[in-house]
Amino acid sequence: MSERITPGKEPDPYEAVSAALRAEFSGIHPAATVTRCVEAAHYGALEVTGHVHPGLVERIARKHLEVLALVASERG
Template identity: 70%
Template sequence: MIQHSADEHYEQLEALLRDEFAEVHPPATVTRCVQAAHHGAIEVTGHAHPALVERIARKHLRVLATAAAERG
């Protein structure tokens, strides 16, 4: 079994979310959401499992997309 470092998981996560939200958000926004989700998970739970960071970041990006659509 191949083990990946946490950095690799977050790089893969950012790439996945950049692709998923390419029509909605610039890459920098995705990066900031992943970083914020990582920080928030550590603050609340004491650790940042990549799956948790992914769920939080994706929700943030969806909320931002909804807010942008409502303004536009």
């Protein structure tokens, strides 16, 4: 999957995070769930720290997705 780059516009680093996590959790979570987790991680980190690094967003979102998968497996 390639990122589309618009001339004069920086690539969105959070889209790259979303794409990586969608691939990692494909078959476990729908793409919309992954996107929501990335967005929640982004805004949560921004609120707590005042700035956001894509690596931090990725780690937080991955943990959320892992917990969601664990809960789903325990219910099923």
